Amino acid sequence: MKKSSIKSSLINLVVLIIVFGILIVLCEFDILSNYIRGILMVCCISIIMACSQNITVGYLGQIALGGAGFMGIGAYTAAIITKAMASANILVGEGVPDTLRFLIAILAGGILAAIFGVLVGIPALRLRGDYLAIITLGFGEIIRVVIQNLKFLGGKGFSEGSAGQALVGINRISNLYVVFWVMVICVALMYTFIRSKYGRAIIAIRNDDIAASASGLNITFYKVLAFTVSSFFAGVAGGIFAHYIGSLSAGSFGWLKSTEYVIMVVFGGMGSLTGSVIAAIVLTALPEALREFSDYRMLAYSVALIIVMIYRPTGLLGTYEVSVTRLINKILGKKEPSLHAIKAEVEASGTKEEEVVK
């Protein structure tokens, strides 16, 4: 293990613990209202979603518009699981923390979404570019319509369910502290994934898929893998969402929802996880802060998006990753370790010596 890598991991961990500490203090002393806590929760969900979409849109370079569909699969799966556990009295009652059920449910949501990711990805990823965007949109809409019309996924669920209705009565057992760390772990896992041979292969395929096959990479495998990993985390995000919001309607997982997350990816930078994190926070919190202008939210997004596309086609941060370690080094006046890579500004994956916060 590289020394510099351990060092920056530690720095990041320290930063996260400080952030978490602040969060605890703010919550325990009731400085944050429930409303603000809710926004923070949605921020965490958006961060996971934006990063997961970045894997396909940013790193693999393929516009997939079905993200919300997988989020929906995760949400419904997780909700159904906690509902089933509650009615069958599994892991419920004194001494068993809700969080255990919550974690099992979101993991299951992620896994089912990933399975669907494989099933959808294998046929869909034979196409690219515009066609891929359309076929993923099509799959996403099919997922939505099917969920909407499944009897056991509407109303109170299972035998009491009815098609075409929102699924209600989901235990609201998502806890902000837990969700914070789930989010951190998700982003960290996506980061390690991207900075491994898998991520390298995915970026290589975006660069030039013919050269990638000529280097011995099985393109189909890596594309489907990227799509699957992305679907998994979308599913996890959906699971959290279900247990935060308490009721689910299939209509909220349509392709417009997918585009919202793609917008976050584009703003943050296609190929920058930290960019996605920042964009997710800003684009979730800003409309809340400017509540009176909320009618103009999408209007402003769309205009901003077009401007970004005209002037910075790869997004605001491009592939640049924000790094606390680098920031500290800069403050201490240390020399930048991999200057060329950063200077070139094209692709920051060369900055392997540095870990990224969150």
Place this chain on the structure above:
Amino acid sequence: MSDQLVTFVLQILNGLKIGSVYALVALGYTMVYGIIKLINFAHGDFIMVGSYALLYTMPIMVSMGMPAWMAVVIAIAICALVGITVEKVAYKPVRKKGNNMSALITAIAMSLFLENLAQTIFGAAPKPVGTIFSFPDMVFGEVKINGNTILTIIIGVSVMIALQFFVKNTKLGKSMRAVSEDGQAAVLMGINKNRTITMTFAIGSGLAAVASLMYCASYPQATPTIGAMLGLKAFVAAVLGGIGIIPGAMLGGIVIGLVESLSKAYIGDLTGGVITSAFSDAIVFGILIIVLLVKPSGILGKNVGEKV
């Protein structure tokens, strides 16, 4: 004629009606794709622009003593103007600087922009559009056919024939085909590419206005998102027929219209109630997926490989 047969004939006519709307919209997608290789996600929203234009110009027309449907002329002009503006303001600069992906994102953003702009201006609630035309119903024995349905089909077919004539026989139509075949070569042959692109947008958007007239004749409401699903399905139609191919868009539109109408009517019975008519959107997208997987270039398209 038995009742079943009557229903079937009516469903076919319904399918042809909505299919000709899809076909006109699909033409817009296909012409733009053919010429700049961009899925113009905002194209569906031109229908919305068209329907609001109709909504507000129809009373003026009527007050001036003209028939209400004449409003479509103004709607076509407005849509064409919006189409050209979208191309000049957003697509052209992005095309110059960005890649396919940024162009696609711009198109999605433009769609969001138009929908939200309409929502800001007109509000989210649906607004009723007055009666555009009332054609007398036709009666063949026991079968009563809605006159507007027939009229819609007739308008659709004649516009398509006119377009085909235009593209095949006029100078502008020929330059459109030339640019979509090989843009650079067309420029070398002295074709003004930018003007051709502008005209393509104008015509495509104008067709969307006609489509909105036809659509509003049956569903007389204007909403900010009227074009979203309609546009999506028309796009499916364009892909189905072979994107970039004009007869393909017409064929695809009609097929999607028929599939939708027939599946709504019969899928429940055919599958013993497992799949209900609520799945009809899913069926349309299912067709899209199958087409993309089996023959991505569409029914009338040619397969092209990548050069190494």
Place this chain on the structure above:
Amino acid sequence: MNTPVLEAKHLGITFGGLKAVDDFNITINEGELVGLIGPNGAGKTTVFNLLTGVYQPTEGAFFLNGNKMNGKKMHEVVRAGIARTFQNIRLFKTMTVLENVKIAFEMDFKYKLAHAFFRLPKYWKDEKEIEEKAMDLLKIFNLESKADYIANNLPYGQQRKLEIARALATGMKLLLLDEPAAGMNPTETAELLSCINVIRERFGIAILLIEHDMSLVMKICERIVVIDYGVTIAKGLPKEIAENPKVIAAYLGADDDLEDEEDTKEGA
């Protein structure tokens, strides 16, 4: 006798009625350097595309160390041991020089998804080992000091070399070079030549080379195959090829009056 590294028998491909390559036969033995030449559009690159699984041959077959390679996809052919470079350089432009090479070590990476996600020791071990191997490879091409550069920022000649280094990283037995000296100045070409010699000595691999620079071909190739309009028109030692009237005719495009060419300096 040993099995040849590459053996192509009656290889051919038809594109919609057009025979792009017809009855192509070649045998390359271990350590050999064979040149493939022919006028523009003769079908040289198509031969490469056939030998690397980009196209599937419509006729004939080819064998790597006696194993039939028909029907394999590009990455499978590469993994079996045929690597190539491209006429128009195809690098992973936004990635660093080192990463470009590391990617091609695909076969040597043994760690699995879990190792990557959780950064288990195997991840660190593999990454470190392969980084060292990649640096070794870069040293051969004098690129080690540029390891952290973005590939796109390298000068043209070095991009060509990097592409060869990347091909070598796949651990191939046969290297196909598609016009490696195209667009290079004489110094760069000379440097490239010495690189090719070094890798031949070091790895003992066989090379099939497409090249337009005749002096280069004549200097380094042991045998030469000439094709024109997809048909093999000559095979032999460089000297024989240089004097072959068919070859001269193909290059100068004069079919009927061969005599005229006596005054003309041939391309070689």
